[in-house]
Amino acid sequence: MTGELMHFVVLVAIMSGLVVPMGAWLARVFTSPHHGLPERWTYKALGIDPSEAMSWKRYGMALLLSNAAMMLLGYLVLRVQEFLPFDPLQRAAQTPDLAFNTTTSFLTNTNWQAYSGETSLSNFSQMAVITYLMTISAVTGVAAGGGFIRGLSRKNVADIGNYWVDFTRVLYRVLLPLCFVVALVYVWQGTPQTLASAADATTLEGSKQQLVIGPVATYETIKHLGTNGGGFFGANAAHPYENPTPLTNLIHMLSMMLIPSALTYTFGSMLMRRRQGWAFFAAFLVMFVGFSSLVYAAERQGNHLLTAVGADQRLSELQPGGSLEGKEMRFGIAQTSMFVAVTTAATTGSVDSMHDSLTPIGGFVPIGQMMLNCVFGGEGVGFINLVTYAVLTVFLAGMMIGRTPEFLGKKIGATEIKFVAIAVLVHPFCILAFTGLALGLPSTAQSLANSGPHGLSEVLYAYTSGTANNGSAFGGLSANTPFFNTTIGYAMLIGRYLTLLPMLAFAGAFAVKNTIAEGPGTLPTDTPLFTGLLMFVVILVGGLSFFPVLALGPIVEQVMLNAGHVL
Amino acid sequence: MGDLIFVTATLLFFVLTAGFIIGLDKLSAEPHK
Numbered sequence: 047m048t049g050e051l052m053h054f055v056v057l058v059a060i061m062s063g064l065v066v067p068m069g070a071w072l073a074r075v076f077t078s079p080h081h082g083l084p085e086r087w088t089y090k091a092l093g094i095d096p097s098e099a100m101s102w103k104r105y106g107m108a109l110l111l112s113n114a115a116m117m118l119l120g121y122l123v124l125r126v127q128e129f130l131p132f133d134p135l136q137r138a139a140q141t142p143d144l145a146f147n148t149t150t151s152f153l154t155n156t157n158w159q160a161y162s163g164e165t166s167l168s169n170f171s172q173m174a175v176i177t178y179l180m181t182i183s184a185v186t187g188v189a190a191g192g193g194f195i196r197g198l199s200r201k202n203v204a205d206i207g208n209y210w211v212d213f214t215r216v217l218y219r220v221l222l223p224l225c226f227v228v229a230l231v232y233v234w235q236g237t238p239q240t241l242a243s244a245a246d247a248t249t250l251e252g253s254k255q256q257l258v259i260g261p262v263a264t265y266e267t268i269k270h271l272g273t274n275g276g277g278f279f280g281a282n283a284a285h286p287y288e289n290p291t292p293l294t295n296l297i298h299m300l301s302m303m304l305i306p307s308a309l310t311y312t313f314g315s316m317l318m319r320r321r322q323g324w325a326f327f328a329a330f331l332v333m334f335v336g337f338s339s340l341v342y343a344a345e346r347q348g349n350h351l352l353t354a355v356g357a358d359q360r361l362s363e364l365q366p367g368g369s370l371e372g373k374e375m376r377f378g379i380a381q382t383s384m385f386v387a388v389t390t391a392a393t394t395g396s397v398d399s400m401h402d403s404l405t406p407i408g409g410f411v412p413i414g415q416m417m418l419n420c421v422f423g424g425e426g427v428g429f430i431n432l433v434t435y436a437v438l439t440v441f442l443a444g445m446m447i448g449r450t451p452e453f454l455g456k457k458i459g460a461t462e463i464k465f466v467a468i469a470v471l472v473h474p475f476c477i478l479a480f481t482g483l484a485l486g487l488p489s490t491a492q493s494l495a496n497s498g499p500h501g502l503s504e505v506l507y508a509y510t511s512g513t514a515n516n517g518s519a520f521g522g523l524s525a526n527t528p529f530f531n532t533t534i535g536y537a538m539l540i541g542r543y544l545t546l547l548p549m550l551a552f553a554g555a556f557a558v559k560n561t562i563a564e565g566p567g568t569l570p571t572d573t574p575l576f577t578g579l580l581m582f583v584v585i586l587v588g589g590l591s592f593f594p595v596l597a598l599g600p601i602v603e604q605v606m607l608n609a610g611h612v613l
Numbered sequence: 614m615g616d617l618i619f620v621t622a623t624l625l626f627f628v629l630t631a632g633f634i635i636g637l638d639k640l641s642a643e644p645h646k
Binding site: 102103106107110111113114117118121125141142143145146150461464465468532536539543544547548551554555 | 624627631634638
């Protein structure tokens with residue numbers, strides 16, 4: 047047990063230790079007045095004026111329309127895949143609804159997969175669509191996070207920076223160098239990196255087997271550093287080619303949390319409010335430790351009904367114990383629980399176990415984290431979501447004491463609160479409306495592997511994962527149907543843009559304002575008290591939005607399990 | 614036919630979202646009461 051807890055301690059310690067260097071690096075990227083040579087060439091080639099100061103509206107339009115163009119390009123490639131190179135296995139093009147779902151998924155940094163990579167995509171599609179969009183979507187998120195923080199850091203100006211400059215710098219200065227280094231480590235650890243499509247192997251029984259291979263190492267790097275998550279193989283990070291050693295498992299998890307956690311320090315540096323940045327980091331960390339502990343405790347305890355029929359689920363020197371259904375034996379309970387918590391906290395969606403096989407409360411953790419969407423969260427957007435709740439917190443605190451709320455030395459007005467309200471409400475509305483729609487259709491039952499509360503959880507998980515731009519699948523839901531491909535596709539688009547854009551508008555409105563002197567009625571927002579209040583508001587809003595549906599899903603399933611009922 | 618539907622649906626979403634941006638911008642330009 048102590049050894050298992052050390053896994054958590056090591057992960058959190060290394061992740062925390064990387065916050066300062068990575069955060070300082072990002073701050074420099076967003077504030078440096080100098081443009082590098084490759085960047086200047088890029089601006090010149092694309093006709094970009096890097097000195098243009100963009101209003102939030104122009105910044106948001108540039109983000110949106112460039113994303114639209116990339117989506118159409120990705121859709122086209124997937125539809126004509128069979129005519130493109132690098133595929134001796136001659137895999138057929140995806141159907142229109144599946145191609146829509148796939149491009150939407152990777153464009154929005156979700157990486158929900160209604161297909162299995164090794165049977166559905168050529169190496170060309172894996173590189174030109176999937177890896178390309180994984181990179182672009184991550185860069186888009188981090189750039190938006192930079193523009194957002196810059197908007198918060200300014201006063202009396204109408205711009206939040208230049209989207210193209212932020213985008214180009216994040217790509218050239220952050221993600222490409224990081225990916226290059228991490229890819230070399232993965233290759234060293236045994237992850238394949240080749241343009242060949244398959245290798246022939248002879249099994250111990252003497253039969254022939256074809257093993258799909260490809261440019262997996264480069265795929266894995268951006269998959270985790272970009273909080274993307276879709277697998278090169280259907281088994282995702284449980285596949286030995288994607289995740290060959292305990293070291294790659296650890297690097298996967300650290301990669302996922304690297305940028306989301308570091309943005310708190312970036313924020314503190316750019317605003318010269320380091321204590322505020324650490325207060326946000328503390329909120330992230332405490333919520334993450336709480337959820338990690340919950341899933342670990344649930345999986346370690348196992349299923350008492352199995353104990354009753356003679357199964358030994360105790361931890362011993364000979365076995366890892368706990369609930370091992372759906373888990374990769376190489377990783378056991380501790381590594382699996384950490385991966386579950388990390389991948390749904392950082393909204394990556396990469397999995398090294400089958401979440402459908404988690405105990406009910408264990409399954410509650412990934413759904414809950416995705417519903418809150420601000421336990422570290424995705425690249426850039428996770429931090430934006432936490433600030434959304436921070437503004438809501440000062441607003442609620444202001445209402446309680448009858449004062450105009452202040453945040454970062456500025457008064458929060460009705461307009462800013464409207465932006466926050468839109469961003470906060472879109473997320474649960476999208477999840478619950480699509481889940482309700484799907485559950486109301488008789489055809490949904492044919493896609494489910496389970497009935498009752500677990501079946502509800504399978505549908506709820508799918509739309510939560512899509513809207514939160516996580517992308518992990520609970521499993522048990524056959525989602526490759528025109529209905530699910532289309533509705534989950536729209537959930538991903540709504541979850542990405544209709545929550546991000548209002549907060550860019552918030553940053554724009556905030557940048558225009560002037561600062562005011564702090565008074566006796568000002569609520570300090572960089573104290574442990576505020577961090578606690580912030581977490582309370584996050585849990586409160588999440589609970590008010592989602593408790594009824596959670597009660598009908600994983601919670602009632604756990605209650606029934608405790609009472610000895612099995613569906 | 615399927616391609617036409619999904620390309621149109623995609624374009625429609627992004628056009629409506631561009632309208633959403635314009636709406637948000639008008640909201641931020643409203644004078645405070």
